[in-house]
Structures are given as structure tokens and as C-alpha cells.
Amino acid sequence: MKQRLKVAALMGLGIYFLLFLAFFISHNVQGGPLKTGFLVVAADRGFLGNQEIDAVMDQFKRRRIASLALIGKDRQGIEDGYAAYIRRAVAELEQQGVSQFVVVPMFLSAGDALFQQYRDRIGQAIGHGNIQWAPPMAESYLTAQILLDRVEAVSTQPSGERLVVLGSGAVDEASERRIRNDLERLAREVTDRHEFREVGVHVYYEHGAPGHEEKNEAVDARIIRTAARRGRTLLVPFAIGVKFDQRMSMEGWMGRKFGQFDIALGKSLFPHPDVLTWLHQTANRYSRASREEVGVLIMPHGSTRPYNDGLERVVAPLRGRYRVEMAPGMGDPLILGQAVRKLEKEGVTRIIFIRMYALRDHMKARTDYMLGLAMDPPGDAHGKVPPRIRTSAVIERFGGYEESPLIAEILLERIMEISERPEDETVILLAHGTMDDEQNRRWIEVINDNIARIQKGLERPFRAIKAMTLREDWPDKRARALLRIREEIEQGNRNGGRVLVVSNRLYGSGPYQRLLEGLDFKMNGKGLVPHPNMTRWLEEGIGRIIQTMLPPASLEREAGETAGDESRRNHARVLKSEAPPGFRAGPRAADG
Template sequence: VPLLFRIEAPCAGNGRPLPGKGTKSRDSGGRSLRAGGWAATLVLAAFLLTACVSEATNKACAKQNCVGGINPEKAGFLVVAPDRGYAGNQKTRMAFKALNDKYNAELLFATDERMRPYLKEALKNLNRRNAKQIIVLPLFLSTSHPGLAMFRSMLLEEAGSEDTIYARAFGGSYLSVEMFADRLREIDLGDNPIIIAGYGATTKESQTLMQRDVHRIAEQSMESAGKKNLVITYIWPGGKHDETREAQEKAAWDWIKKNAKHPKNGTRLLLPFHLGTELDGMMNFNAALGYRKPEGLQLIDYKDNEVDFTTLWMQREANRYLATSVGIVFNAHGSDFHWNQTMRDAVADLAKDIPIEFAFSMADPDDLRKAVKRLEKRGVGAIVIVRVFGMQTSFRHATERLIGLDIDAPELCLPDDGNSMRMPDPPPERLRTTSLVVTEGGLGDSPLFAKALYERAIELSSAPSDDTVILVAHGKGSDEANEQWLKVLESLSRQINELSDGKFKTIQYQTWQEDWEDKRGTRINAVKQMVKETQAGNGTAIIIPARTTGEGPTKKFLGEMNYKSGSGFAPHPLFSKWVKQQMEIGIETLKQTRHVWYPALDQTQKGKL
């Protein structure tokens, strides 16, 4: 269809004509035409394109690489944000545009009772565009903000609660932490103590609750930026200007004067962090702090990165509730071309149905970022980083932090057991993505892994009743961490014995501790002794490396001894099955993040999906 006309319709700028309304189109000369003819053909073309996208999503779900959720055509997003005045509201509108261009969405600024007709109109528009499920995206740093409380009460009166879901507030997302951390990374704070200046409280109670939320974000941001400064947080009053507000502002400035100097660490720095008043470049909360601050108190300026992060947050929270296709980032250690290609080939059949991108590294943040971006370009909205390493804890802590899960859903994270590599200081920036990302994996004592190793052993053994299977693994340097590897090998040995119905004479295990010269000698001698004892009993030692792929250093360490050596997990049909299993586990984890609610949200909404 020649794209000669642009369809115009009363649809709030989101490209979706309203049913029953007359539409117009314009030709390239600007002449207005009644919708029909070419324009009607374009409407049909747009419908067919939408149908193709929906069909693609349905096919992905049929192949089970989809996070089930609301049909995007049935969802209506209602973004509610604090009223900040012209300049501040323009930033919100800029962030909203990307969401509105893609989905059925409305934007509302929380003011007072005068907001009610705008809320009614927004709900009317969403429903007119076939929204069956309203999802509220609260653009607030704290869910205790009075503006959000007022909006929620009004929405309950106008729409009830049955068709409304509250998404995670901006302040509950790791993106709010990264927004502030980005500012901190460019500032030399020295060792000065910091006052974080927030905005928007109207009562003592809301001030206390907002300070709790903003202070948490501030502390997490300081850690993310590698800053060690002492931090205190104060929330300035918002709301209408009256005697109460004047008294609150006087109390705020009295507090600032009193706390401008730390009793031990000297003068504090004043650092704004808020979504507060910004009428223009001169009339805004930051400017007010500048000209009213006590002498000697330094106000810190920073880059304005708000729109970048709030844009990402809106689209990411929208994706959280929608049906979307899932892709895999295959994260394995990596080596030369042949090692890497073995891994690629091992999942080649799986990659025919599921988008897979590779990141061959020890969870290198840049490699993982690039792989995520490649999947996004392929239209993937949810991603499982499958960690193809020996232990389930391998690089998990660092990866969970990189994807923001430590902030978004800390209860879904495993504690750091010290089995991961040390985090750099400062830690790397978290992902900037609209996709939902989780991580699964680490072979551990997976039954699929155990079965594959059993098949390796039984294939090599000509007389199982005389032969001894010896599982060997990489191991760790510290005795405590290495003990965790030995426990995994014990479990794998037990499973192999059960799978073989006890056919093998014995099944033994040991780690090499191969990267630690002062320890591996003892481990090598222990394996050699196992081989000698097997030979003395007229059996054959079957060395099976409990590795992701390859033989490892067996030949190097055992030399010319008489034994048979197998290879690791990949390539094997059960390996690709394991990778798919990790994706399926990841899909369930992604669903769980829908039930992780920021504490102040109404708990009656919990579990709706």
C-alpha cells in the first residue's frame, strides 16, 4: 500500500482512531480528505500489521517462550505524576510520549479535586480504545506522596478496584537508584557529609514516610556510585501555599541551619533529589534551595538525566504486565573459537524456536549489556540470562545486581555465599533497558546434568561391575567454597549410582582446585590414587569431568596413567533441554516480579495477576 496519507483521528496522539469518529487524512500538499478510499485502505493495512504482530506473539507463546500476561490490545496504562509546573510537567510528557506511541495510555497530573474531570476523561479515553485492564504507573519517588494518595482515593471512587492494577512506583524501581547514582558518579563529594533534599510532603506523617523511601534510594545510589559519604535526608513541604505551608517551610529552613555542619565531619553538601516544583529555569525548587541556603552550605548541581530514566521505567513497567516473547542470553565462560562453537552448536536446534544471544565471559557487564541489546533489537521484551557455569551460585550475585533484581525483588535473590568473584569498586552500572531481565542457571547437581554424565560413563565402560567412575570438577581456592563443590559432586555421584542401579563398582569424586598451585597437587595425587586402586582390582577408571563442556586438565594432570576419559555436559541432547528448562524457570521468576509490591501500596491489589 503506498503510504500517501497520514490518518488523523481524535485519539490523544497515540495513533489509534476512536470508534465511531470521523477521521481525516492529508495528502502531501496538506489538503484535507474525508477518510475513505486510500485512507480506508491504510486503516485496513494498519489493522493487518497489528494482526501480524499479535500473531507473532501468539506463535511465541504457543512455543512456550512467552511470559503470559495481558493482551497489549486490551491493556490501558494510566500514568500519574506529581504536578510540578510547566517545565517539570514537560519532562513527564517527554517521557510519556514513547509509552503513548506504543500503547493505549493516558497521562494525569495529581493536583487536587480539580483533577477529577481529567481523570474521568482519561478513563473514558482508555475504555473507548478497548482497554479491559487498567494499569496505573505511579511516577513518584515515594508511594507515600500525598498526591498519589489523593489520586488513589479518587480513582477508587471513579473506577472501583476490580479493573485496576498498580504497577511498581518509580521509586521502587532500580532505575530510580541508577538515575541518582548517575548524577553522583560525576560529582566529587570528597568525604563531606550529605543532606539529600526531597520535596512534596504535606504532613508530618507523609514527611516521615517519604524520608524513609527517598533515604533508601539515596543510600542505594551512594553504594552504586561507590560513594562512602554520610547521608541524611529531609523532605521539604509541598502542596498549596497557605499558612500551614509557610510554617512547614520555616521549620525546614530552621532544620537546615541547625544541621548545616556535621559535629565531626565539617560542612555538609546539599544535594537535591526529587520530582518537585519546576515552573521554569528560574522558578524551581533547586533555585529556591540555592538562594535560601545558609552561608557556607554548598548546593551541588548535577546533570539532568530524569527523562532518560523515567522513559525507560514507563516502558519497562508496561512490559511487566503484558504478554511478551522471551529470549535467552547464553552466558558461558568462553575460550577459543572451537570451545565457543561447541556451545553454539549444542543449542542450535533450540535457537530455531527461541531467540538466543551469546555472551562468552565470566559475567562481564559489557558483554551481557550488548547481548541484551541484541535481543531487544529482535523484538524480545523479557530475557533470561542463563549462566552456564558449574555452580548455581557462580556469578549469580553479580548478575542479579547488574539486572537490578537486588532492588526490584531482593527476596528472589540468593545471598552472596562468597563463591562469586569479588565485585569491583565502584560496582558497574546496572542495565539500562525496557526489557524485564532475570537470571537462572549454574549446573549444580541438576538431574539432567547427572543423567548426561551417567550416559558418558556407561558408554565408556565395558565391565561396569569392575569399573570405577571418578567425577572430577574445577573446584575453588578456599576450602569452604571448595567444600560446596564436593557436596555437589556427592549428589551427582549418588544420582549416577541410582541411574545405573548400582552397576558400577564404585563412584568417587574429587575437585582439581586447578587454578591454585599450592593446593592442586594434593588433589591430583588423590585422583591418581583412585586410578591405581581401580587398576589393582582389575577394573578401569572412568574419568568423567563434571564440567560444562570439554575434558578439562585430566590428561595434563594424570599423564600416561591407564584410564578412560569422557567429556562434560555439552554437546548432549540433555544440555539443550537444561538450557530450555532454565528459561522456563526464568519465566516463572518473571511472573513473580509482578507480585513484588512496594511496601506502601495497597496490599488488596496483590496477586491480581
């Protein structure tokens, strides 16, 4: 008996040991809930400049475990490569239990010579633990918004103005080219909205770099030649420059250097509220989120109160499990912006944005651009580029409910609600349609896929089930489409036939009844909502993204990678998931 008790006790201890071991492993292996800290690396800008950085860091630290490592040149000869400042910043994080380090370069470009000079030293100072390198500021659409603000603050009539964007930090042709490329990409945010007489991008070399005096004098000469031409010249020094005091600052030096010329001088990158927004978004992308930090933003077309109430019945079951905001419309910047800000105020750091439109590409280009998920403005902007929504939230998205098999089940129900003799009936699934012929053809293909699903489950087949679109918003295309629809109805009524028209749109039947007046048919004009399957479609899409959104970003990168390698790796991940080729910031879920 005692022997059995001893065995049982040992087994119990063994089980507790295994449970402890499992707990230990789950909290210490890669991907487990390791404590993440953010090591922000910035250039020593002097007294006033560092005050500006400290002010941003103070706000950042209210929400994140973070420290600041200033780096710079050995101006006094005794700085020892700022080693003490780097060690102090790393120790500050270690004392708070950080074992997962995210290094955030508060530099405009990865081509900046100072950042490249210190990259290995920072990795060596951390020495152990997991290290990730976040992209520099030029990779974010938020930085492009700062440049846009700087230009618009000094511009009065772009068509008569010449714009010069000035960067710094080069030491050779390779770094100059890299910084210029980043600035040119950011400048497109401005030129997409404003047509200037001329736009130039120039880069200053660092003091002490080979040939820096000749290089910088050549830049000055180009700026002066630009100012000498007819028209107003705008000069925006878009860099995080030194700022010992107001006089000894980048803007101060620019003002004295070019003060005698007709040049409107803009402000540099710092300070600006979107620097903090960028920091928070970077932190959100590299942090583990709780379920409570995930919000859902749904954008249906929207219409009158009955339409919106019908949608609310579909969305209502989600409200008990998620923070949900509705933003009805066709990518309206005011409505979307209000919804995003409301979610952020509720503590949301991840937003699942749902385009509640029929096809996955409907409204995608426009809303991707507005939410900072695409670099290029939508092709149908026609000169009216929509404003960006500036947010620190990490956004994933999906859309295209008609491409789900769940919709075929709804359509079958709608058909059977009005069917009497399937073998004599021709069913027309009538959708809105698009202006673009290729998109309209694809919509027809999607409806035909649903027809194939419907027909597989039929015990009594219909005479025919047809996919059609009215293309109702474009008079010429609508007239031709309406003629074909009328012909199909007339054909379906021959030889004892009967025609059923089913509204294949989100809610109601729109103008169908009026436009088809005088024809013999039976219509089910309910539309697809409300229906439990539409709620299921929302739930499945949300669940799919949550699985990819909540775990932390991969920690497989090694400290020895160059910033360029990191950016290219981020770029490859983003391309797989339809995110912007210019603005890369960590892995994304596929948009489906």
C-alpha cells in the same frame, strides 16, 4: 426426515452458541486478553515541568495505550481537586477500549502526601473494570541509577565530600519517615560505589502541612551546618519538584537559598532518560507478551573458539524457536549489556536469562545485581561493584545444569564410552570446584546425587564411582585436592583395578591431563557438551519460565488497597522467587 434435520440444525446452532460463549468468556474473564491501558498519575509541576512530563508521555504512548492524569493542589481555588483532568485521562483510555487499568504513580515515594490524597479519587474515577496499582519509582533499581548519575555529575573526590540527598512531599512524621527510608535505600546505590566523608538524607514538608515552616527551616539549618564543615558539600534535590520556569523551580530555589555557601548543587530527578525506561519496564511487567517478545540470553563461562563452538551446537536447535543471544563470561557488564540491548532492539520485552554454570548459585549474586534483580551488590565484589544494566525488559532467570537429572545420563554415556570391565573399574567424576569450602562441599553433594542416579540404571556395577573437585584456580586448595585425587587413582589401580577419569565440566577437560601426568588412568575428556540433554535442559527451563511469563499479572487486587499494602504484597511475591527485597515490581518465576 424433516424432524431429524430440524434437530440437527438446532444442535448445530447450539454448538455455535457454545463456541461463541466460550470465546466471549475467554476474552472477558480475569486473565483473558482484556485491553490494558496505563493511567500515569503525576504532580502538576507548572509549565516547564509539565513539558518534561509530556515529552516522556509522548514517547511512552508510541508503544503503549496510555494517558496522563495531572494532580495537584487547588492553588487558584477553582480546580475542583483536578477532577476534570482525572476524568479526561480515564475517558481517553476507555475510548480506546481499555477495561484493564494499570495506575502508574509517577511519584518517587508512596509516602508522598499528594499521591496519597488522590489515590481514592482516582479509583473512584475509574469506577469499573480491573485496576492494578504499580509501585512508585523508588521501588525500581532504575531510579537508583538516576540518583547515582546525579551524584557522579557533581562529585569530584568523594572521600573529601559530604553528600546531602534532599526529598520532599511529607506532611507528618509517618510520611517523612517513609520518604526518608526510600531515599536512604536509593542512596545505597551511591555509597556502595563511593565512600563519602558523610552522607545525610533530609525531607522537606509540603507547604501548608502542620509545622511545615519549622520543619523545613530545621532541614535548611542542617544543610548549612554540613556546608560549614571542612570539605566540599554536594546537595542533590532528588524529587520531582515544581518547575514553572527556570527560576521558579526546585533547583532555582535551592540555588538562591544556598548560593552563598560552598555547596555543589545537583539536578533533580526530572528529566532523565531512565524515567522512560522505568515506565516501559513497568508497562512490560503488567502487560501480556507475545511469544515473539520473549528473548533468551545464555551466559556460559566461555573460552576459546572450540569451546564456544561446542556450546553453539547445543544452542543451535533453540535459534529456530527463540531469539537467542550468547553472553560468554563471568558476568561481564560489557558483554551482558550488549546482548540485552540487542534483544531489546529486536522488540524483546521479556528476557529469560540462563546462567549456564554447574550450580544454581554460581554467578547468581553478581548477575542478579547487574540485571536489577537484587538490591545489594555481590558479597565478593571487594570494593569493585559491577555496573547495573539499565533495561526496560522484564527478566527471569535460572541456572545450575548439574542439578538436573539429565546430566547423570550424559555422565553415564561418558563413562561407558571408555569402560571395559565395570566390576574392576573406579570412576572419578572430576569437576572444577570452587574457592569457598561450603560451596565446594555442595558441589560434591550434587555430583554424588548424579552418581546415585547413575548407579540405579547399571546392569554391571562399578567397583566405585567417586565425586572429586580440583579447585584448580586457587593454588593452595588445588595442591591439597590434587594430592587426594592422586591417592584415589593410585588406590583404584591396586588389586587389578583400573581407573577412569571423566571430565565433569561443560566442555573439554581443562588442565586435568597435564596435572595428572605420570598416573595410570583412562580419561574421557569430552565434557558435557555437545549433547542433546544439555539442549533439553535449556528447553525445559525456558518452557517452565514461559508458562509463568506470558500470562498477565494477577488482577485480584482491589482498588481500595493502599500503596503500602500493594508494595508489601509485591514484596511477598518477590521474596518467594529470590527477587530483591528493596526493588519490587510484580510477580516473578522462581529461579531454579
